[in-house]
Amino acid sequence: MSGILVLAEHEGGKFKKTAYELLGKAKELAGSLGTSVAAVVLGDAPVAELGGFGASKVYHVAGDFSGYNTLKVVRGLQAAIDAAKPDVVLAPASYTGKDAIPRLVARLGTGQGSECTELRVDGGAVVGRRPVYAGKALVDVRISKKPAVFTVRPNSFNQPTPAGGSAEVVAVSAAFGASDDRVQLVQRMEAESTVADLTEAERIVSGGRSLKSAEQFDAVVRPLAAALGATPGASRAAVDAGYAHHNEQVGQTGKTVNPQLYIALGISGAIQHLAGSRTSKVIFAINKDAEAPIFEHATYGVVADLFEIAPLLTEEFKAALKN
Numbered sequence: 001m002s003g004i005l006v007l008a009e010h011e012g013g014k015f016k017k018t019a020y021e022l023l024g025k026a027k028e029l030a031g032s033l034g035t036s037v038a039a040v041v042l043g044d045a046p047v048a049e050l051g052g053f054g055a056s057k058v059y060h061v062a063g064d065f066s067g068y069n070t071l072k073v074v075r076g077l078q079a080a081i082d083a084a085k086p087d088v089v090l091a092p093a094s095y096t097g098k099d100a101i102p103r104l105v106a107r108l109g110t111g112q113g114s115e116c117t118e119l120r121v122d123g124g125a126v127v128g129r130r131p132v133y134a135g136k137a138l139v140d141v142r143i144s145k146k147p148a149v150f151t152v153r154p155n156s157f158n159q160p161t162p163a164g165g166s167a168e169v170v171a172v173s174a175a176f177g178a179s180d181d182r183v184q185l186v187q188r189m190e191a192e193s194t195v196a197d198l199t200e201a202e203r204i205v206s207g208g209r210s211l212k213s214a215e216q217f218d219a220v221v222r223p224l225a226a227a228l229g230a231t232p233g234a235s236r237a238a239v240d241a242g243y244a245h246h247n248e249q250v251g252q253t254g255k256t257v258n259p260q261l262y263i264a265l266g267i268s269g270a271i272q273h274l275a276g277s278r279t280s281k282v283i284f285a286i287n288k289d290a291e292a293p294i295f296e297h298a299t300y301g302v303v304a305d306l307f308e309i310a311p312l313l314t315e316e317f318k319a320a321l322k323n
């Protein structure tokens with residue numbers, strides 16, 4: 001093995017949680033394989049700190065990556081891979097992971113395991129486990145070519161505790177060309193939110209059609225989410241009815257989430273909703289219909305009227321988390 005290379009994404013001068021999660025997992029896998037871990041960082045970021053998370057080298061690609069440009073990202077990653085020659089590449093299943101990584105993989109002529117939720121070593125190689133058919137089945141993916149590329153859903157692994165250790169920083173220059181500007185970022189609109197994006201959130205409180213109005217969604221779902229420091233989400237029915245924003249939709253045609261805790265308020269648990277939420281570690285459902293499909297997947301469930309239970313929970317969490 002010539003090592004595992006982790007794409008360490010960053011924003012606003014800070015590494016994203018996924019960078020630490022992937023480095024922690026890479027360190028564990030590298031321990032079993034007897035190999036080393038390196039990171040690739042595109043653009044300005046505090047690269048030195050990655051040594052404390054197990055990266056022995058950081059391949060630092062200089063350039064302006066602040067406005068997302070698929071072609072530049074692919075070019076930068078390819079330059080780092082040419083330098084590092086890894087056997088395995090791990091990247092988050094973020095928008096970069098979904099957009100740029102398949103293009104990179106095609107250029108490298110290798111294979112990819114997408115949206116994995118588990119990685120393990122088996123027979124001297126890394127194997128990724130990923131949900132398929134809207135999460136109804138899990139498949140193990142083994143890539144026969146090198147580098148084997150895996151994208152991983154955020155929150156799939158624990159965050160490692162930083163230890164001592166420093167990384168050698170290797171400067172990589174990518175040969176960007178005029179054609180890389182064929183794709184240009186026209187505008188970036190920041191969501192008016194102080195909470196984590198749904199795709200990275202550790203806690204989510206989602207509401208369904210049962211909320212009956214945007215006002216009730218705001219009065220019941222959002223306060224419970226705020227009390228828990230959670231990100232609000234919604235079913236498509238709630239979004240289509242205008243109770244919640246489009247970027248809050250969870251599911252097959254919305255966002256795929258993978259939190260530690262998913263609270264579903266008055267959501268039936270349709271297959272398309274579960275497609276984006278069933279890998280949540282704990283699902284807690286409140287539904288007044290004991291036969292609702294969500295209960296087949298929920299870790300905990302309450303058969304009750306959400307308008308009675310959710311406000312009580314909000315008060316309890318507020319009081320408990322204040323102390």
Ligand SMILES: Cc1cc2nc3c(=O)[nH]c(=O)nc-3n(C[C@H](O)[C@H](O)[C@H](O)COP(=O)(O)OP(=O)(O)OC[C@H]3O[C@@H](n4cnc5c(N)ncnc54)[C@H](O)[C@@H]3O)c2cc1C
Nearest residue numbers: 208209210235236237251252253254266268272273288306
């Ligand atoms: C191609 C396609 C893609 C789709 N993509 C998505 C997607 O990405 N995300 C998604 O969510 N859906 C998606 N859907 C829609 C999906 O099939 C369901 O229609 C939708 O998820 C239902 O939303 P819901 O659970 O809020 O509403 P409903 O199915 O109407 O369920 C409402 C639930 O609330 C309960 N309830 C009512 N009142 C109360 C109360 N007072 N207290 C407690 N419980 C109460 C009811 O018992 C019921 O179980 C898609 C559908 C298609 C065809």
